[in-house]
Amino acid sequence: MSEIICPFCGFANSIEALTCSNCKKQLYDDVDPDSSPPARDEMDWLNDFRGFGDERSAGADKKTESIQPGEIPSSTDADEESDIPEWLVRIRALKSEDRPAPGENETVEPEEIPAYTPGESELPDWIKEIKEGDVPAPLEEPAGDLPEWLRSMAGGEEVPPVDDISPDLSMIMDEPVAEGGIQLPEIPYDLPVETAPDSDLDTPNPIPAYDAEDLVDIPDDLFEAIVSQPEVAESESLPDEPSTDAPEWLEPKKTETVPPDISEPTPSDSNQLPDWMFEPTEADAGTAAEPAELDFSTLDASLSAIGAENLPAGQSEAGLPDWLLEDEAGNFGSSAETQAGETPNLEIGQMPGWLHAMRPLEAAAPDLAAPIDENRIEPTGPLAGYQGLLPGEGVVTQYTRPPVYSGNTQVTDKQRIYATLFETLIADETRVGAAADEKSSTLQLVLRMSVGLILIGALLIALIINPGVAPSPNLVPPEAVVFYETVQTLTAAATPPRILVGLDYEPALSGELSTIANTVIQDWMTGNSGLAFVSLNLSGPALSQELVNLAGASVPTYLTAERVINLGYLPGGATALAALAVDPSRAAPASVDGIPAWNSLLLQGMVSLSDFDAIVLLTDNTENTRAWIEQVKPAVEETPLLVVSSAQAAPALMPYVQSGQITGMISGFTGGAAYEQLTQAQNGTVRGYWDAYQGGMLLIAAFMLVGSLIYGLMNLVRRSKKA
């Protein structure tokens, strides 16, 4: 049970008392007497939070209960007094003489108490022995450096019970001493048990972590002296006089102390205060305070009030209780362990790819620089048993990404000149100059109209009159010859051939292609061939019907309704041709009239394109022709592929003719005229246009020649005039 010690008479009062039952004085200066103290039970959480054992508290309570006003606690216990050494008794006697009576000094503040700095003659014998032996003695922190609240917690000048007198090294020094004092080195926390046999290790009175260097710097004789010395109270500690014979590391540090005029913040609400706050602020000589009962809020408030950031580290730690230092030390230790072994709960940073690539080779493969063990004997492999081999594992197993070089091309001067020239050529081609002013004079207008009228007139006369003056070509292209021979071979067979006709040209070119193909279709009809038309053009079905009608008019014996079927339009381009090559009955199942095509008399029994005797392609499109060659030709294998093309598509198809993928070809009016020349057709359609065609071509060539000559002469005359 906690009690409150009267600051005036030192009488132990009940925790709920507001006034001292002995001297009847108010126990609290800033607490309303009417307000009741906080319930004890409400502060149990603090004890639980601190983790202090109840034993210590109970023991402290017992000691506190045994203290009587005006008595020194250590002297009240006869058993303990018998164990007190002689020097301590002398010090206590001197202390008691200097201390005023409780009733005489009611408002003594801790800051006002002068530091106890006895002279050389007042030093105890054991200290003198230490000083004579140049052995630094442990020194206590001067009371003036401690804040008031901490001093009250630390017990002030009280003398601990004899039972607690033990070489508690944490009490010796863990903070710098004020001026005039001697700073002792920090004692390691993990002292062996033999050095502190009586130390109260169970009490939460830890020692901050110490550096190994500090431990090493402690001389052995000093360490033995410290360990052998019994525990002394703060008031009975060594004087603050610096020892001139002390070694350099024992010289007092010039540390900044907390200004004594800094007032401690007082809690505004006393009801919220813990029990220990109601204990006397100044340790009574006969009262044993409870250093373990601390309030974190008070500590934080104190630090915030005095500006903890302005305090030196040592001084800040000095303001902390031992158990808090233990907590910090534990945290430090735990953080060090975390850094050493554990992965902190932090997001692992990802190195950017470019930074990863820029790593030095040593960082990527540090083992490469590992020293070579010349005594190593190769255990396995063909070199087993040899010694001093160069290890290859490090090089083989660890590799780095090849360096990334810049994509900039190293251009030589010559290449740059060429590039500039090429760029100039392109720029000239793409540059659009300003439109020249049209100086269309009447003469030029008449000239243009005359050219047009001459061309139209010549063509009309050739078409109408059809004089037949244009000679038929005697030089027939070989592909036209093959085309002719193939048609003749198939139509001369006993069984009428079945021909697949692919119609793939635009209506704009039907004037050329239908004219050329008319003679070919007539020949097929003459041989009573079956014709199946299919088109990759939307207007193809109509054009094919027109072509059949035109050719059928020249072959009246041909049964168009029975021997011709129109499979219509195949959408999909090359894909449609691929499907047609694989399974024509699925790709084009019906005719344009909706009749099932493959059940008709003409196509009955046919399952693939190879069943056709020939494939004739009427085209003006190079790409579609290539699709036919690529998709259909492999499926039909030996089936001849004959092509009737326009003049503009012929050069692009000639390579396929030369490679044999196209069996035969007729291109343009020239090819049509050659084919008619081969067939000896008397009234060929090409022949009817041949005069106009040849005349128009030669007339255009003539105009070009004449115009070029006139333009050249005009330039020469103009230049000669300028010269």
Place this chain on the structure above:
Amino acid sequence: MRAPLSTAIAIAAGGLTLLGLLIPVDPLVAIRTRLVEWVIVLAGVAGLVAIVHLLSVHWRKMTARRNKNFNSAFLLIAFVITFITGITLKPSHPTMQRIVTHIQVPIEASLMGVLAISLTVAAIRLFQKRGGWMSIVFAISAFVFLVIGSGLLSASANIPVLKDVLAAVNALPIAGARGILMGVALGSLTTGLRVLLGSDRPYSG
């Protein structure tokens, strides 16, 4: 990656079609055939979509509040007539044939004639405005091929050297065409590989 599902479908379809072509086993051929048929159907639907889009565009032009284009009305009317005729009479009907041969063919042939005249004028302008050897070479080549294409020289087979000269001249465009075809083939191969590998995804927008 954009449109991963579309990419996976495209690669799978292309791969299966290629396997069906290279490995002619029944399952692969069946899959390839079915995929190709789907493409044909889709292409037909795409044609219908294009027609509907064309009609909608011209409908908007005709019904626009500003700058109305009344020429679009002719297109819409012609489409309706042709569509009804084709559905009812079938393409083989004489009326349908006359629509094609008496309207469509002359119009497109006239456009081709205009194109030929335009190209001729452009060649003359080029010759006038930019002289030099290239223009001269172009004019000479045009003249030579006009004469050869007319068939005039083909009738002169009795001239000893002329046959070889004509064969050599006719081989020149074939040489250029071979280069073009090789470029087209390489381009097609590259395009196919890019689609199969997923590096080119024209379907993802």
